[in-house]
Amino acid sequence: MVITVDKKRCEGCGTCSDLCPDVFVQKDELAEVKPGKVPSTARERCAQAGERCPNQAILIVFSPSD
Numbered sequence: 001m002v003i004t005v006d007k008k009r010c011e012g013c014g015t016c017s018d019l020c021p022d023v024f025v026q027k028d029e030l031a032e033v034k035p036g037k038v039p040s041t042a043r044e045r046c047a048q049a050g051e052r053c054p055n056q057a058i059l060i061v062f063s064p065s066d
Helices: 015-019 040-052
Strands: 002-005 024-027 030-033 058-061
Touching: 002 030, 015 024, 015 040, 040 058
Parallel strands: none
Antiparallel strands: 002 058, 024 030
C-alpha cells in the first residue's frame, strides 16, 4: 500500500489525521503521510480517510501483497 497526499488539493481540514493518526499528520497546515510502512491495523482507517477527504487529495494504491 502506497499513500500520497496531493498538496495542491489538500486544504488541511484534518479529517485524515483524525481518522488515521497512525499514518497521517498535519504539518504546516497540510496533511502529510508519516514515513514508514502502513500498519496493517490502519489500512481500513486509511481507506476511510481517502473516501472522506473533501478535496480527494489522498491517493491510495494497493499492491498485490496488500
